[in-house]
Amino acid sequence: MLSEKSRPLIVATLPLVGSRLGAITPNFYRRLFAAHPELLNGLFSRANQSNGEQQKALAGSIAGFATALVAHPELLPEQMLSRIAHKHTSLGITEDQYQVVYRHLFDAIAEELADVITAEIAEAWSEVYWLMANALIKIEKGLYAFQANDKIWMPWTVVEKNQAGTDSITFVLEPADDTAVTIARPGQFVSVRVALPDGLLQCRQYSLSADVESISRRIFTTKRDDGGEVSPVLHRDVKVGDAVELSNPYGDVTLDGAGPVVFATAGIGCTPSASALRALVTAGEDREVLVLHAEKNLEAWALRDQMTADIESIDGARLQLWLEEPTAGFHTGFMSLEGLDLPTDASMYVCGPLPFMKAMRNQAIEAGIPSTKIHYEVFGPDLWLAGTN
């Protein structure tokens, strides 16, 4: 809980700190990587450092956390913390790293706010930082303890590499050693760590796309991002028989409970809903499921065969498709919920490009689905949660 002493100081300085975060976060990362260059090898994304997205996400989450604390000093923003904790654990973040981040972040704040900062203001912001850090440390300990092993990275052997639609590939992997495997939940992701051509280790999170309950294989599907660093290596360089490092499964946007479900997905964002559909089929669970999917054209849909077969075998499952390229029998253009018969008691899962998710969430709320029942998965730095709109 934020102390009564700190609260007015945070309220008074939040606009100023918020307006200077654009300078504070790059200053922080400069300091952090100067002192710990090893963090760039296998932890932080080089691409998101150079395009500035990591800085924006950090700035947004500090501001978002402080804003939430000021509004409700007795509550911690659980959903926000849970999302960050799942991402952190998939990268192997440890408790001691919070102290390292604290030192460099507060040195950066002291430098960038030198004209206004006082010892009292610094102390109030320290309190905010440690409220957030300690809450994350606690959640992350619980997530690590839940795993079947205490490893961060495990070697898995690629046993199949299958083209999936025009731009994606489905990788099927088997354990390369005898580390105990955690059973995943539908909707979860793993971090995948590969060496780039220049030797730097880099990780990305990919949703499991099928058979999440298996302990003998992992399946994920990834779209090639030509401007990216990791998916081109996976698509071009990783061959059947190669070992790839995977984390344990994480992610809190999972298909739980019973009742009607709406999946609204676009592009490669279909992967978590594909694993959820497969889980329903495996469990022999029939329930009302509305699958809404959007693509450029039919050929681009990475998991078309798997998802259409699974939808057909679930009693109560229906599919509606939007294609940007006009195609007979399907909606044309971007997805729209207008005029659809949405079950208003449904849980809704949204995944795809950020503008798509924002549009779907707004439209679903208009259509009467409560915001608490709308779940979304963001890949990459969490710019939406960060409140940058």
Ligand SMILES: NC(=O)C1=CN([C@@H]2O[C@H](COP(=O)(O)OP(=O)(O)OC[C@H]3O[C@@H](n4cnc5c(N)ncnc54)[C@H](O)[C@@H]3O)[C@@H](O)[C@H]2O)C=CC1
């Ligand atoms: N790599 C992965 O395994 C996963 C990636 N993602 C995320 O999905 C996103 C990219 O997916 P892509 O397949 O490349 O998407 P894309 O750019 O090919 O777009 C897919 C579809 O999204 C819809 N769309 C695009 N912009 C829209 C807008 N402004 N409003 C409404 N609808 C819009 C369109 O129907 C489009 O055909 C990335 O942000 C990625 O982070 C999500 C899940 C898994």
